[in-house]
Amino acid sequence: MTRAFTLAASVAACGLALPAAAQDPTVRIGDLTWTGASAIAHVIEAVIDGPLGSEAEIVEGLSDGSIIAAGIDKGDGSADVFPDLWLPAREAIWNAYVEDAETMAHNAPYLGTQKLYVPAYMAERVRSIEDLRDPEIAAMFDKDGNGKGEYWAGDVGWKSARMWEVKFKSYGLSELWEAENLPDATFKAQLKTAIQREQPILFYYWTPEWVHAAYDLSPIEEPARSEGCENVDLDATDWLEVSHFACASRDAEIFVGYSKSLETRNPPVAKFLSQLRLEPEMVNGWILQIGRDEMDPRDVAENWVRENKDVVDGWID
Known part of the structure; x- marks a missing residue:
């Protein structure tokens, strides 16, 4: 009997499950429906699949923010990344999983305005x-x-x-x-x-x-x-x-949220997501190509990652 089989048998005998990363290394990204979120999701996917040399998937139909957040909370790989987390609109999710459960980590935000x-x-x-x-x-x-x-x-x-x-x-x-x-x-x-x-x-x-x-x-x-x-x-x-x-609207803070379980399941991806820095002008440009020019978001993301190696290197260094 091999060592790996012995370990698996021992874990099963104790009524435990092997970590999701041992079964499937894929980082699963929420499929939020608005163009900005789709652009960010595809850039994250392109960086993970490309320069990071790991595996990522935008899960088609995983578009309900509450379900994405619940999957992140589980830490089982069913959902790993909330690509466009707006505050205060998503304050209930933030309070539940960032503040209380402490199962969701995040990067530094960019600002949304009205x-x-x-x-x-x-x-x-x-x-x-x-x-x-x-x-x-x-x-x-x-x-x-x-x-x-x-x-x-x-x-x-x-x-x-x-x-x-x-x-x-x-x-x-x-x-x-x-x-x-x-x-x-x-x-x-x-x-x-x-x-x-x-x-x-x-x-x-x-x-x-x-x-x-x-x-x-x-x-x-x-x-x-x-x-x-x-x-x-x-x-x-x-x-x-x-x-x-009778005053200016408060700016929204917009984060990328991700499962803290990635810190042990896939440390390079967790580090990248924590260091990801987005700017409104950057996201505006992606939305222009996808929303107005009707380009495929995957092509937009892969082209941008290839043409902005210095920015991407700062995210993953």
Whole structure:
């Protein structure tokens, strides 16, 4: 009887299981559905399969954040990487597995933002919320001739649409401005046309997203955050009446979460994930190629890893 067989038999006799890494070394990555998360997942996969010389797999259909986090918590290799963990949106997962169970580790975050924008060619006329109080400026954005300027706040049903309606009410702008709620693809087509023609357009957007890589955009300055400036309940029946939001939105912190079991199951991968440093501009570029140019995310990731060896070496050194 071989030593390996004897060890396996002994472990089985004790009612224990061999570590997942001994059975399958593959690092399994969550398949989150938004473009930024997919881009990050494919870059992580490309680094592990390539320069690290290990094995990784984006598990098709593993798209529920709670299930990914539960698999990470188990440490059995069923799920190892949460590629795009947003705070505060995913605070319940963070509290459960990073703070309480201490089974999920993470890298240093990059920041996600939510702001109003105009194209850069309008930046001299429209710089801040104070400028939006000017009726002449609002009239520049009036598309339908009803006396109010339009701004895009997201699609119908998005929380952002309600959030910006609350903000415009809180800033005292409701008499001059109204939200235009359209699907994201429809808005992007409008944005492209407006920029080509250098027309006025005011809109909400977030980072990371490819519009920031494709166009020169200028953010609208909002009042700094202060105690009591944000008190919203967007799920309430009377959400507009009970909510108040008169300051800049808080930046999101966006992490890559991973199972602490990788520190023993696959130390080089754990070290790489702990040292992974992403920047919004980097992710914007990936999203541009995948989302606008419709490139295969695997090709985008492999090309980027090959062309940015110095950055990747810093992640895995």
